[in-house]
Amino acid sequence: xxxxxxxxxxxxxxxxxxxxxxxxxxxxxxxxxxxxxxxxxxxxxxxxxxxxxxxxxxxxxxxxxxxxxxxxxxxxxxxxxxxxxxxxxxxxxxxxxxxxxxxxxxxxxxxxxxxxxxxxxxxxxxxxxxxxxxxxxxxxxxxxxxxxxxxxxxxxxxxxxxxxxxxxxxxxxxxxxxxxxxxxxxxxxxxxxxxxxxxxxxxxxxxxxxxxxxxxxxxxxxxxxxxxxxxxxxxxxxxxxxxxxxxxxxxx
Numbered sequence: 093x094x095x096x097x098x099x100x101x102x103x104x105x106x107x108x109x110x111x112x113x114x115x116x117x118x119x120x121x122x123x124x125x126x127x128x129x130x131x132x133x134x135x136x137x138x139x140x141x142x143x144x145x146x147x148x149x150x151x152x153x154x155x156x157x158x159x160x161x162x163x164x165x166x167x168x169x170x171x172x173x174x175x176x177x178x179x180x181x182x183x184x185x186x187x188x189x190x191x192x193x194x195x196x197x198x199x200x201x202x203x204x205x206x207x208x209x210x211x212x213x214x215x216x217x218x219x220x221x222x223x224x225x226x227x228x229x230x231x232x233x234x235x236x237x238x239x240x241x242x243x244x245x246x247x248x249x250x251x252x253x254x255x256x257x258x259x260x261x262x263x264x265x266x267x268x269x270x271x272x273x274x275x276x277x278x279x280x281x282x283x284x285x286x287x288x289x290x291x292x293x294x295x296x297x298x299x300x301x302x303x304x305x306x307x308x309x310x311x312x313x314x315x316x317x318x319x320x321x322x323x324x325x326x327x328x329x330x331x332x333x334x335x336x337x338x339x340x341x342x343x344x
Contacts, residue, residue, distance in 0.1 A: 135159050136158035190245055
């Protein structure tokens with residue numbers, strides 16, 4: 093698989109789409125690769141701050157770690173269909189310092205967008221493959237960020253934006269053009285310190301990028317709703333305990 097240098101035009105297009113949709117954008121941020129120790133650049137880091145309780149009690153950040161890739165016309169990606177696969181996948185949502193119960197429930201009910209928005213999963217290849225390089229750049233930047241922001245409460249997405257539709261080759265050798273593919277990551281070592289050792293990276297064309305952001309917005313609203321629900325349930329439980337204590341004191 094061949095790669096061209098990312099054109100500034102592709103990065104600029106992605107930046108404009110992000111800003112249009114209310115994301116704060118940081119371009120070409122330096123980070124230290126946790127595996128090699130070398131200083132590298134992250135194409136785009138996009139951020140949204142959330143305050144679902146409207147009182148600052150449970151602020152968190154949503155961050156998109158984005159690589160921009162211009163692909164050769166000859167690029168082909170081996171894929172498998174997601175049918176029968178996604179229903180068995182769990183613990184792939186990337187979070188830090190978020191309540192486990194809230195995220196676990198969202199994941200259990202498959203309410204995150206990648207459970208039904210994709211019908212193709214890319215096969216991983218060896219280190220000569222373009223996807224391998226792009227994946228590891230994203231994973232390295234994500235690991236470096238979490239190392240330098242250990243106290244942040246956040247939800248994270250890893251994304252590769254490419255300049256054209258992708259040629260997908262199915263297991264039956266049939267080829268077709270695709271505008272979005274999921275890359276399933278399962279790490280066997282602790283180099284990138286992935287939660288649960290696995291995650292998804294989303295490979296999408298620039299033409300479908302805004303649609304992806306809209307799907308992510310739905311995820312965020314689902315998270316906000318869940319946070320508010322569990323927060324209010326906790327308040328009700330505390331109020332019940334207070335009433336029970338008050339009643340006990342009356343008895344004595």
